[in-house]
Amino acid sequence: MLTIGFIGAGHMAQAMIKGWRDLAEVRQIVYAPNSGAAVAEQLQIEAVASIEETFMQSDLLILAMPPKALAEVAPTLQMLLMLAPQKIITSVLGGVSISSLQAALGSQAQIVRTLPNVNVAEKEGYTAIAFAGTLDAATRGAVFGLFTYFGRADELPEEQFGAISALAGSGPAFVAAFVNALSAAAVAQGIESEVADKVALQMVNGTMKVLSKHEQTPTEFAHSVMTPGGSTAAGWSTLESEGFAKTIAKTIAATMQKNSEFD
Ligand SMILES: NC(=O)C1=CN([C@@H]2O[C@H](COP(=O)(O)OP(=O)(O)OC[C@H]3O[C@@H](n4cnc5c(N)ncnc54)[C@H](OP(=O)(O)O)[C@@H]3O)[C@@H](O)[C@H]2O)C=CC1
């Protein structure tokens, strides 16, 4: 039995717990100062009462608290790592590099830096992974296997984590905003909100399935929808003249800027 212990029981931890919950031979435990017990009860896993207990019981410890909480949690972990230096510490902390984690926890700490997204809850996630030099090949393979269980995972250079975090980590929020904007626009044209939500979701789901077949690029696909001289082209031209792509580029840049401030 492999025990995975979470420090932090928020949105990201909960998504991972859901994504892994049907894994045979895996037990999940969670610690969070305020919400740990309630989240554990809701997800039918075990709550533990302290960082120390989480560490001692875990084979794989996941740091899933906000980046700024690292300074608070690190002294306890650093002490525990002196007793058990081989413990694997997997961080999901956005923007926090392996060298910062090692500065906080000890230079020999067995650290995996990951950047998953909340879609792991439905096994449709994306995770970027980087390993500290201290990790051996067998451990890297085992951790990689866990993350591919709930979606796609790639080992990437840490320099790429800022852009990937904006694209894949924050991206689900931006896609949800787009779905919401489509639905709201339809409501403004007289469609009932429940119907508009349902239609927008079905349309986006269907579009993603078709695009995922990679038979056309997104631009080729868009042009296949635009009947020459038709209505889609009129809408497309407004999308362009109103600066849709520029807004998205600015959104990604602002996300990356904030992310870079956590290290
Ligand atoms: N949400 C996302 O889509 C993604 C998040 N991440 C990363 O995941 C981490 C958590 O984010 P998210 O789940 O969104 O945040 P939430 O605010 O939803 O959850 C934060 C959790 O951390 C706990 N926490 C806060 N301070 C401490 C502390 N000092 N010791 C132990 N636990 C603490 C909170 O406990 P309590 O509830 O008891 O107060 C809470 O359970 C962040 O580092 C973020 O960058 C990475 C990729 C995607």
Ligand SMILES: O=C(O)[C@@H]1CCC=N1
């Ligand atoms: O908003 C955040 O900072 C985290 C990182 C990626 C998604 N959520």
